[in-house]
Amino acid sequence: MAKSAASKKASSAAQTLARSPLAPRRFPVLANVRGVRLAGRAVGLKKARGVKDLMVAAFAPGTTVAGVFTKSKCPSAPVDWCRAILSRGRARVLVVNSGNANAFTGNAGDLLVAQTVGAAADLFGCRAQDVYLASTGVIGEPRPPDYIAGKLPGMKRVLAAKSWGDAAKAIMTTDTFPKAASRKVRIGKTMVNITGFAKGSGMIAPDMATMLGFVFTDAKIPAPVLQRLVRSAADESFNAITVDSDTSTSDTVLLFATGQAKGQPRIRSAGDKVLADFKAALREVFIDLARQIVRDGEGAQKFVTINVTGAESKRAARTVGLAVANSPLVKTAIAGEDANWGRIVMAVGKAGEKADRDRLSISIGGVPITRAGQLMPGYDETPVATHMKGDEIEIDIDLGIGRGRGTVWTCDLTHGYISINADYRS
Amino acid sequence: MAKSAASKKASSAAQTLARSPLAPRRFPVLANVRGVRLAGRAVGLKKARGVKDLMVAAFAPGTTVAGVFTKSKCPSAPVDWCRAILSRGRARVLVVNSGNANAFTGNAGDLLVAQTVGAAADLFGCRAQDVYLASTGVIGEPRPPDYIAGKLPGMKRVLAAKSWGDAAKAIMTTDTFPKAASRKVRIGKTMVNITGFAKGSGMIAPDMATMLGFVFTDAKIPAPVLQRLVRSAADESFNAITVDSDTSTSDTVLLFATGQAKGQPRIRSAGDKVLADFKAALREVFIDLARQIVRDGEGAQKFVTINVTGAESKRAARTVGLAVANSPLVKTAIAGEDANWGRIVMAVGKAGEKADRDRLSISIGGVPITRAGQLMPGYDETPVATHMKGDEIEIDIDLGIGRGRGTVWTCDLTHGYISINADYRS
Numbered sequence: 001m002a003k004s005a006a007s008k009k010a011s012s013a014a015q016t017l018a019r020s021p022l023a024p025r026r027f028p029v030l031a032n033v034r035g036v037r038l039a040g041r042a043v044g045l046k047k048a049r050g051v052k053d054l055m056v057a058a059f060a061p062g063t064t065v066a067g068v069f070t071k072s073k074c075p076s077a078p079v080d081w082c083r084a085i086l087s088r089g090r091a092r093v094l095v096v097n098s099g100n101a102n103a104f105t106g107n108a109g110d111l112l113v114a115q116t117v118g119a120a121a122d123l124f125g126c127r128a129q130d131v132y133l134a135s136t137g138v139i140g141e142p143r144p145p146d147y148i149a150g151k152l153p154g155m156k157r158v159l160a161a162k163s164w165g166d167a168a169k170a171i172m173t174t175d176t177f178p179k180a181a182s183r184k185v186r187i188g189k190t191m192v193n194i195t196g197f198a199k200g201s202g203m204i205a206p207d208m209a210t211m212l213g214f215v216f217t218d219a220k221i222p223a224p225v226l227q228r229l230v231r232s233a234a235d236e237s238f239n240a241i242t243v244d245s246d247t248s249t250s251d252t253v254l255l256f257a258t259g260q261a262k263g264q265p266r267i268r269s270a271g272d273k274v275l276a277d278f279k280a281a282l283r284e285v286f287i288d289l290a291r292q293i294v295r296d297g298e299g300a301q302k303f304v305t306i307n308v309t310g311a312e313s314k315r316a317a318r319t320v321g322l323a324v325a326n327s328p329l330v331k332t333a334i335a336g337e338d339a340n341w342g343r344i345v346m347a348v349g350k351a352g353e354k355a356d357r358d359r360l361s362i363s364i365g366g367v368p369i370t371r372a373g374q375l376m377p378g379y380d381e382t383p384v385a386t387h388m389k390g391d392e393i394e395i396d397i398d399l400g401i402g403r404g405r406g407t408v409w410t411c412d413l414t415h416g417y418i419s420i421n422a423d424y425r426s
Numbered sequence: 427m428a429k430s431a432a433s434k435k436a437s438s439a440a441q442t443l444a445r446s447p448l449a450p451r452r453f454p455v456l457a458n459v460r461g462v463r464l465a466g467r468a469v470g471l472k473k474a475r476g477v478k479d480l481m482v483a484a485f486a487p488g489t490t491v492a493g494v495f496t497k498s499k500c501p502s503a504p505v506d507w508c509r510a511i512l513s514r515g516r517a518r519v520l521v522v523n524s525g526n527a528n529a530f531t532g533n534a535g536d537l538l539v540a541q542t543v544g545a546a547a548d549l550f551g552c553r554a555q556d557v558y559l560a561s562t563g564v565i566g567e568p569r570p571p572d573y574i575a576g577k578l579p580g581m582k583r584v585l586a587a588k589s590w591g592d593a594a595k596a597i598m599t600t601d602t603f604p605k606a607a608s609r610k611v612r613i614g615k616t617m618v619n620i621t622g623f624a625k626g627s628g629m630i631a632p633d634m635a636t637m638l639g640f641v642f643t644d645a646k647i648p649a650p651v652l653q654r655l656v657r658s659a660a661d662e663s664f665n666a667i668t669v670d671s672d673t674s675t676s677d678t679v680l681l682f683a684t685g686q687a688k689g690q691p692r693i694r695s696a697g698d699k700v701l702a703d704f705k706a707a708l709r710e711v712f713i714d715l716a717r718q719i720v721r722d723g724e725g726a727q728k729f730v731t732i733n734v735t736g737a738e739s740k741r742a743a744r745t746v747g748l749a750v751a752n753s754p755l756v757k758t759a760i761a762g763e764d765a766n767w768g769r770i771v772m773a774v775g776k777a778g779e780k781a782d783r784d785r786l787s788i789s790i791g792g793v794p795i796t797r798a799g800q801l802m803p804g805y806d807e808t809p810v811a812t813h814m815k816g817d818e819i820e821i822d823i824d825l826g827i828g829r830g831r832g833t834v835w836t837c838d839l840t841h842g843y844i845s846i847n848a849d850y851r852s
């Protein structure tokens with residue numbers, strides 16, 4: 001058994017990681033969501049004593065669900081399970097553990113999933129297919145089938161409407177702060193709440209992987225509509241961030257709608273005009289959570305926004321933005337507070353999307369540096385150099401080709417990243 | 427003008443970079459190539475005095491040429507020029523400068539190209555379209571049209587058949603050692619020589635970019651055949667290495683055949699059986715040069731070979747190999763001497779190629795770690811941990827899907843990379 005190295009390292013890393021310098025000042029005030037009760041507790045799945053490691057949320061009957069998952073071809077057992085049941089669109093329970101990813105665990109992983117969902121269904125009086133799972137932690141270490149099931153009754157006893165902070169903490173691995181966001185918005189005349197939490201900071205410690213996001217609303221929204229909303233919001237948020245270009249085996253974003261907000265107009269399609277404000281608020285919550293993940297990127301010292309305009313298409317803008325955001329040379333230049341626009345040109349060029357050297361314009365911190373493929377006449381690096389010293393970096397890239405645009409968020413690549421990922425030897 | 431930062435930094439980086447610990451013990455013995463005379467000299471293009479910065483090679487009449495170039499959508503002016511003339515397949519002169527990349531220099535860049543090739547054509551009595559160019563160094567700093575032309579007569583006077591070492595040094599930027607390789611091989615009964623040199627170490631110092639490779643043979647090979655040979659050999663070598671996943675605006679590989687080896691059988695196609703040994707030797711020279719570039723990767727402490735088998739296709743094997751080779755988490759684990767196979771699973775999963783978690787087998791240093799999607803029963807990390815402490819790391823990945831296979835070479839990601847790319851502030 002990989003009696004590993006891995007777990008020892010992970011916990012030593014967790015103990016020594018200081019709170020990210022880009023973390024929000026305080027945990028936000030969150031609106032409760034009618035029809036959602038949660039708990040987050042320490043039940044001994046993690047080695048470090050007293051560290052929260054299990055989260056359970058229970059939903060009112062009639063709750064709909066939608067989600068998006070990792071594109072990894074080697075997904076975890078919980079991801080396989082959620083994907084299989086998602087077409088039903090119904091949810092009553094969500095169980096998330098940290099400490100073990102249940103990924104690359106073969107048949108043992110499937111048995112663990114089966115026993116967990118079976119026990120939850122018995123306990124909450126629902127079908128197994130109403131139970132959603134996510135796991136994050138060490139890859140490749142199988143656990144016994146009752147690893148989680150026995151802990152569920154104790155969790156059920158402490159469920160409460162306001163336990164958001166505990167829940168957000170229980171899904172953390174080597175995150176340095178809990179991440180949550182909340183909005184209130186009207187659908188017709190009915191005020192509904194949207195609250196969510198997330199975890200992730202790249203794939204921080206050895207064998208630790210995963211971005212998880214869970215968002216809850218008391219709006220009443222049919223599952224097929226919810227699926228369109230989650231896909232669109234995730235595309236603008238969780239799919240527009242990158243810390244180190246690596247993709248976890250377990251990435252999961254789920255959106256639950258309890259339908260407990262009374263008097264709300266009936267929703268028939270994702271294009272329904274009455275949903276416009278809700279969609280905007282949902283997008284805000286998703287983007288807020290996604291940006292918090294970047295703010296907890298391993299070793300991050302700077303938060304970077306990359307706006308791409310003038311691309312051939314929206315997809316092309318995203319591809320170019322991610323090529324810049326994932327370039328180790330761009331990221332190290334930012335870490336070095338170096339206004340190195342030549343590396344941005346390089347990254348745009350390698351993205352593979354349509355680009356024309358002689359139409360490319362780049363600004364940093366709002367200062368135009370190149371226009372139409374050449375350095376601005378009389379370019380003065382001073383204001384850009386000042387901008388680079390801040391901890392919020394803004395890069396604007398205009399390809400001058402078409403009307404596609406998109407925004408991508410990332411962080412810099414520092415010695416801290418190397419230390420976190422290479423230096424912790426047990 | 428970006429009176430930059432960039433050049434100052436580049437030279438300070440060049441001064442402080444120690445020879446790579448993975449460098450070969452000595453510069454190899456190289457065979458001269460009949461019909462090739464070269465020179466490499468310091469002519470003042472680089473700021474550091476006495477550092478070689480211009481290379482000229484002159485070829486016998488009848489020399490054929492083939493090449494491959496960067497896939498960047500923002501290529502340098504010399505790349506644009508070479509691509510435009512390559513279909514002629516004839517070469518008489520090659521001029522390569524280091525110190526300035528002539529990339530992202532707009533119209534000024536085109537004028538510099540025009541004046542350089544014009545002067546070379548006059549001097550050597552050939553057509554401008556027989557003159558090949560490559561430039562490497564700072565991006566985005568235009569130079570006057572006569573930046574290089576005036577230096578050519580002095581270069582011509584010192585051309586010699588054996589100046590390989592000077593030539594290899596003159597194309598270096600922040601490389602820490604010159605890179606060259608040579609083979610002798612028969613085509614029919616005629617002994618021919620293949621000698622080449624290359625530069626590159628990722629995109630090392632700020633604004634420094636570029637992998638360049640130049641290979642010469644006295645075999646007589648028609649240009650269309652040569653083009654097939656160079657494409658195939660580059661695919662197995664320069665396209666199978668990665669230091670940091672970044673692609674230069676100026677990458678150039680050129681293969682010149684002077685046809686001065688007398689009595690050689692006539693070559694009609696790339697599939698000609700009489701070419702078999704030559705192709706193997708050419709591939710060896712290309713792979714030798716490519717591996718030397720990886721050995722000079724920024725901050726590299728370990729040389730990593732990734733063999734992928736059982737993929738759906740050869741292309742899929744390459745994609746999976748590069749996903750593993752480019753994963754910051756895999757590369758930092760190797761830097762940390764951590765046998766972290768979970769990160770390899772992650773990287774295989776994100777590659778996007780067909781993979782099946784339950785068929786995936788991974789070995790490190792020849793020790794099987796996982797088989798059929800699970801950890802080997804009784805896996806003992808000790809021999810793998812010992813292998814990780816060496817400076818040659820071997821990773822074997824079998825996808826268990828098909829018969830596609832491929833090998834990719836890379837290096838680890840260390841504090842040295844961050845220091846080289848972020849810490850040098852002028």
